[in-house]
Amino acid sequence: MAASIRFLVLADGLFAPRTSKTANSCIRYAPEKVVAVLDPTKAGRRVQEILGFGGEIPIVGSFDEGFAFAPNALLVGIAPQGGRLPDSWRSVIRAAMSHGMDVWSGLHTFLSDDPEFVALAGEHGVTLHDLRKPPRDLPVATGRVREVNATVILTVGVDCNIGKMTAQLQLRDALRERGVKVAFVPTGQTGILVEGWGISVDAVIADFIAGAAERLVLEAAETDADIILVEGQGSLIHPGYSGVTYGLMHGSLPHAMIMCGQPSRTEITNNAWVAIPPLSELIRMHEQVLAPLRASPVIGVSLNTFDLSDADAQAAIELASRDTGLAATDPVRFDAVPLIDAILAFHGARMSEGVGAA
Amino acid sequence: MAASIRFLVLADGLFAPRTSKTANSCIRYAPEKVVAVLDPTKAGRRVQEILGFGGEIPIVGSFDEGFAFAPNALLVGIAPQGGRLPDSWRSVIRAAMSHGMDVWSGLHTFLSDDPEFVALAGEHGVTLHDLRKPPRDLPVATGRVREVNATVILTVGVDCNIGKMTAQLQLRDALRERGVKVAFVPTGQTGILVEGWGISVDAVIADFIAGAAERLVLEAAETDADIILVEGQGSLIHPGYSGVTYGLMHGSLPHAMIMCGQPSRTEITNNAWVAIPPLSELIRMHEQVLAPLRASPVIGVSLNTFDLSDADAQAAIELASRDTGLAATDPVRFDAVPLIDAILAFHGARMSEGVGAA
Numbered sequence: 001m002a003a004s005i006r007f008l009v010l011a012d013g014l015f016a017p018r019t020s021k022t023a024n025s026c027i028r029y030a031p032e033k034v035v036a037v038l039d040p041t042k043a044g045r046r047v048q049e050i051l052g053f054g055g056e057i058p059i060v061g062s063f064d065e066g067f068a069f070a071p072n073a074l075l076v077g078i079a080p081q082g083g084r085l086p087d088s089w090r091s092v093i094r095a096a097m098s099h100g101m102d103v104w105s106g107l108h109t110f111l112s113d114d115p116e117f118v119a120l121a122g123e124h125g126v127t128l129h130d131l132r133k134p135p136r137d138l139p140v141a142t143g144r145v146r147e148v149n150a151t152v153i154l155t156v157g158v159d160c161n162i163g164k165m166t167a168q169l170q171l172r173d174a175l176r177e178r179g180v181k182v183a184f185v186p187t188g189q190t191g192i193l194v195e196g197w198g199i200s201v202d203a204v205i206a207d208f209i210a211g212a213a214e215r216l217v218l219e220a221a222e223t224d225a226d227i228i229l230v231e232g233q234g235s236l237i238h239p240g241y242s243g244v245t246y247g248l249m250h251g252s253l254p255h256a257m258i259m260c261g262q263p264s265r266t267e268i269t270n271n272a273w274v275a276i277p278p279l280s281e282l283i284r285m286h287e288q289v290l291a292p293l294r295a296s297p298v299i300g301v302s303l304n305t306f307d308l309s310d311a312d313a314q315a316a317i318e319l320a321s322r323d324t325g326l327a328a329t330d331p332v333r334f335d336a337v338p339l340i341d342a343i344l345a346f347h348g349a350r351m352s353e354g355v356g357a358a
Numbered sequence: 359m360a361a362s363i364r365f366l367v368l369a370d371g372l373f374a375p376r377t378s379k380t381a382n383s384c385i386r387y388a389p390e391k392v393v394a395v396l397d398p399t400k401a402g403r404r405v406q407e408i409l410g411f412g413g414e415i416p417i418v419g420s421f422d423e424g425f426a427f428a429p430n431a432l433l434v435g436i437a438p439q440g441g442r443l444p445d446s447w448r449s450v451i452r453a454a455m456s457h458g459m460d461v462w463s464g465l466h467t468f469l470s471d472d473p474e475f476v477a478l479a480g481e482h483g484v485t486l487h488d489l490r491k492p493p494r495d496l497p498v499a500t501g502r503v504r505e506v507n508a509t510v511i512l513t514v515g516v517d518c519n520i521g522k523m524t525a526q527l528q529l530r531d532a533l534r535e536r537g538v539k540v541a542f543v544p545t546g547q548t549g550i551l552v553e554g555w556g557i558s559v560d561a562v563i564a565d566f567i568a569g570a571a572e573r574l575v576l577e578a579a580e581t582d583a584d585i586i587l588v589e590g591q592g593s594l595i596h597p598g599y600s601g602v603t604y605g606l607m608h609g610s611l612p613h614a615m616i617m618c619g620q621p622s623r624t625e626i627t628n629n630a631w632v633a634i635p636p637l638s639e640l641i642r643m644h645e646q647v648l649a650p651l652r653a654s655p656v657i658g659v660s661l662n663t664f665d666l667s668d669a670d671a672q673a674a675i676e677l678a679s680r681d682t683g684l685a686a687t688d689p690v691r692f693d694a695v696p697l698i699d700a701i702l703a704f705h706g707a708r709m710s711e712g713v714g715a716a
């Protein structure tokens with residue numbers, strides 16, 4: 001994604017902490033790329049008031065008002081109930097293209113499969129970017145990723161939507177501050193939107209989950225990074241998405257993992273029948289399923305403590321560290337140092353053993 | 359699939375034990391449905407000579423010769439190198455449709471996405487059956503399958519292509535002989551071809567692997583079966599396909615599993631870097647990854663001993679039984695009784711505990 005992108009974000013009536021996930025992620029991780037949010041039900045307010053972050057970014061009531069802020073791209077930042085695009089959204093998408101704007105979308109239904117949009121994009125010389133659309137020529141994974149010299153670290157988690165991408169982005173920034181050459185591998189639509197490359201591994205044909213992950217790590221390895229941070233997806237105990245998580249683990253073949261948890265969460269979201277086991281048990285499970293392909297330890301715990309008091313958050317981190325015997329922190333709320341130290345110690349040990357040994 | 363189907367099987371130049379997998383599976387499991395095989399390089403011979411099974415089914419050199427055997431459907435029984443259909447195959451497919459024959463295909467490239475074939479099918483009033491094409495409206499799995507009262511048994515295996523479907527078909531037949539109401543759930547193209555329903559779970563979008571498995575088990579439960587046998591796919595230690603295996607396990611939520619192995623196989627096919635661990639270790643791994651969602655034991659071992667002498671096969675079965683403490687047999691070569699007894703004992707115990715308890 002060009003650094004100079006200026007998004008108008010379509011969030012028609014749905015701009016809110018829980019309903020406009022793609023819009024919110026873009027604003028959280030790349031606020032400098034957002035010039036305005038289009039939501040007539042909240043026009044005149046500021047993004048900060050709605051999300052609690054995003055500062056002074058304005059919310060506008062129409063495409064024309066938004067266009068006054070000189071966007072060069074439209075981001076469809078919401079998902080429709082059902083699947084069909086409402087006519088009001090289609091007219092905004094048409095307006096954007098007719099004003100020469102590219103359109104980015106995280107929808108399951110691809111804009112680039114819509115004959116009308118494809119024709120309009122050709123007519124106006126603009127590009128349709130479907131964040132979830134996988135490449136056509138994915139391979140079946142074969143373990144070629146074992147040739148990568150860099151240390152590959154994957155985040156895994158106790159549930160979906162718990163901070164696996166956020167943790168990696170925090171770790172990336174902290175490693176860069178220490179002068180480490182690091183690459184981040186986006187595996188979901190938000191990461192792709194923020195980074196401008198990647199594959200939404202949950203959107204590929206099932207046979208190619210691991211192949212997609214393998215390709216991404218090989219691509220990241222070409223950047224000469226010493227450490228490759230792979231964005232995790234789903235959870236090994238999520239009844240719906242666990243196959244994606246498992247394929248991502250076997251395809252990316254991490255040298256080590258970071259376990260992401262949320263102390264206040266006791267059951268899988270929308271699946272209350274699945275109790276979340278103790279962290280130490282989940283850590284053992286992750287190490288065991290990778291073992292036949294690669295010995296890969298969990299080397300740290302990243303906790304999402306946003307809903308705890310400072311004292312409770314600190315206590316939860318200490319408890320997790322004691323229970324697992326691993327470095328633990330909330331890298332968003334506090335700092336990433338314990339995890340950075342764990343990663344660098346692991347990387348250093350691996351390098352001194354000779355890379356081929358892993 | 360109608361019982362009265364009469365296939366002409368297209369195997370153009372590739373009819374052989376290793377290259378015409380779809381054709382061979384159809385002939386092995388439903389020979390009564392095959393009237394002739396089309397392969398000009400082997401015209402005049404009999405299927406038995408090429409495959410070692412299939413008896414007197416003739417091999418013909420042209421569509422017209424094949425049509426003389428009064429087929430009512432064409433089965434594309436081979437896959438092209440690369441992906442594009444050769445012109446010679448296209449002309450056979452056209453000829454079949456123009457003679458009023460339905461066309462069945464296990465290709466990755468769907469005939470029903472090909473504008474010429476779609477137009478011809480409409481013109482001639484015939485149907486294109488793409489065995490690997492998933493339904494459009496698959497759900498994300500939510501654990502609804504826990505409402506199923508029948509005992510669900512999934513085959514799992516040490517590798518791909520090791521007998522997970524074959525074992526279930528043998529068990530189904532043996533259970534039926536004992537008067538048990540049993541349903542078989544096809545999860546791959548061969549099973550779908552033989553049974554006429556099912557979903558190729560490796561061909562769905564990754565997010566829906568478990569959802570597809572869940573739907574299949576719910577559908578099988580509507581038949582009033584007491585035991586539902588789910589065809590396994592891939593292997594938890596296969597670097598390319600393990601995500602499918604894992605999603606199938608979490609989506610079908612078996613009450614118990616049968617582990618399929620091959621004593622002579624020591625490493626994963628085409629992935630010699632992955633050594634196959636001892637059966638007992640793999641069994642523990644399968645039980646552990648299901649445990650957070652459902653306590654599900656492996657209750658028997660099905661061995662594929664086709665490449666061993668009778669004495670070696672018996673010895674391997676005894677060894678597997680001793681090492682795992684479970685019933686073991688080769689249900690194709692010897693008999694299915696040890697596994698049938700294990701399944702019925704498990705089912706009986708589950709029923710006497712009260713179904714809700716599981």
